[in-house]
Amino acid sequence: MVGVTSTRPVLVLASGLSTVLLLAGCTSEEEGTASPAPTSAESSSAAPSSEGGGGGEDTGGGSASEDLTAGLLPADSFGAGSVAAPLSEAELAAGAASAADAGDVTITPESCDQAVDGSQIGVEDLDAFAAQSVTGAQSTSVQLISIGGDQDDPVGTLAAAAAECPQATISSPEIGSATITFAAVPVPDLGDGAAALSYTTTVTGPDGAPLTIPAVVGIVQDGDRLITLVTLSPTGAVDTAAFATLLEDAYDFQAAALD
Numbered sequence: 339m340v341g342v343t344s345t346r347p348v349l350v351l352a353s354g355l356s357t358v359l360l361l362a363g364c365t366s367e368e369e370g371t372a373s374p375a376p377t378s379a380e381s382s383s384a385a386p387s388s389e390g391g392g393g394g395e396d397t398g399g400g401s402a403s404e405d406l407t408a409g410l411l412p413a414d415s416f417g418a419g420s421v422a423a424p425l426s427e428a429e430l431a432a433g434a435a436s437a438a439d440a441g442d443v444t445i446t447p448e449s450c451d452q453a454v455d456g457s458q459i460g461v462e463d464l465d466a467f468a469a470q471s472v473t474g475a476q477s478t479s480v481q482l483i484s485i486g487g488d489q490d491d492p493v494g495t496l497a498a499a500a501a502e503c504p505q506a507t508i509s510s511p512e513i514g515s516a517t518i519t520f521a522a523v524p525v526p527d528l529g530d531g532a533a534a535l536s537y538t539t540t541v542t543g544p545d546g547a548p549l550t551i552p553a554v555v556g557i558v559q560d561g562d563r564l565i566t567l568v569t570l571s572p573t574g575a576v577d578t579a580a581f582a583t584l585l586e587d588a589y590d591f592q593a594a595a596l597d
Contacts, residue, residue, distance in 0.1 A: 409592030450503035497533035
């Protein structure tokens with residue numbers, strides 16, 4: 339296989355949002371930042387403020403009129419007892435900075451470079467965003483609504499990823515190596531386009547035993563807004579049918595709240 343060195347850090351070897359998801363989970367447990375989210379659209383009041391998230395000056399071009407927090411799903415949409423925590427620009431950037439410490443990575447085969455790199459999101463590229471992490475009994479999710487970004491066709495890129503790259507190996511001297519297996523996930527016809535992808539990451543755990551982490555990422559384009567949803571299940575496989583329904587709910591909710 340031909341290797342290619344990616345100059346953009348790979349966030350948790352597959353998706354930038356997963357780094358933020360894990361970061362938010364640790365922060366919530368250690369600092370007590372997570373709190374039960376309201377069970378209606380008023381959950382947006384707990385989402386990132388103008389100082390740290392969607393619509394504020396710190397997002398690099400957002401404004402109060404572009405506040406997207408009202409479009410975030412209420413916590414109970416993710417299951418009874420789910421707990422939501424807002425993700426600020428600082429937390430998203432911290433996830434990227436953590437990945438940057440890993441240095442350059444090598445992705446093989448070469449056809450997988452675009453598939454892996456295309457899943458990355460840089461906060462500095464967004465004009466406005468709102469984001470939250472939601473922890474449930476069996477899984478943790480991150481939802482992001484964003485405007486802007488440097489990808490011309492994010493839906494098309496994600497839709498083609500599994501065919502172009504069914505399996506990738508990612509390695510670097512700093513982080514070791516991981517194998518990621520990709521598969522397309524069927525989703526409804528939503529907005530201006532939708533796609534979803536499952537990816538199972540296998541790494542060597544601290545005890546030397548293989549550690550497998552299944553996750554699913556889905557996106558929907560709705561005009562200039564991009565809805566991104568990531569669900570990770572450390573204890574078992576992600577229910578892809580339930581994920582597709584949740585992605586549809588996320589699209590419908592933000593459309594009703596923001597249009």
